[in-house]
Amino acid sequence: DTGVSQDPRHKITKRGQNVTFRCDPISEHNRLYWYRQTLGQGPEFLTYFQNEAQLEKSRLLSDRFSAERPKGSFSTLEIQRTEQGDSAMYLCASRLASGGTGELFFGEGSRLTVL
Amino acid sequence: GIQVEQSPPDLILQEGANSTLRCNFSDSVNNLQWFHQNPWGQLINLFYIPSGTKQNGRLSATTVATERYSLLYISSSQTTDSGVYFCAAGGGADGLTFGKGTHLIIQP
Secondary structure (H helix, E strand, C coil), X not given: CCCCEEECCEEEECCCCCEEEEEECCCCCCEEEEEEECCCCCCEEEEXXXXXXXXXXXXXXXXXXXXXXCCCCCEEEEEXXXXXXHCEEEEEEEECCCCCCCCCEECCCEEEEEC | CCCEEXXXXXXXXXXXXXXXXXXXXXXXXXXXXXXXXXXCCCEEEEEECCCEEEEECCEEEEEEHHHCEEEEEECCCXXXXXXXXXXXXXXXXXXXXXXXXXXXXXXX
């Protein structure tokens, strides 16, 4: 499968714990995006990378949220000291920065439940 | 930032009917996509259509960029077409802005 891959698909945690999600983009895509989707809403943009550089992070929801893409391939999204309001689907997407259409492709998402 | 509005929010149709979903956006865009979100939450790409018209089987889409709207047409609806349809638009390198979606129910 050469699509965007996310892990884990489901995560249940207790309030106050840290969680980390991983995203493996389509192999030739150098842009990688993270989104959050809550129930009944459309996905909400959080941050994006071009290769290993994080070019936009002002829309991360709080300083408890951080993302990395250390070698310009896979990325991780970490939430520290989780709160019940963090329960949501976390979606990763990737695309080519140039030379392609700009079409964004999404993974299957990581669903977080904070108890 | 770009605002994206979708209508109608909910749509219930009988199998075999045709439907039109609308997406209005507030600024010029160089990326506009339509997605179908499956019951497991994955966003399935339907169309990449910043302008013009495209067709794929029973689905087609038209974007009139100068008037800042896009339409998704579904003909001869089937129960498997049920789900949430999202329009998303973007003007640059930043991520797409999504509408709130149209929840489509096709009844047998």
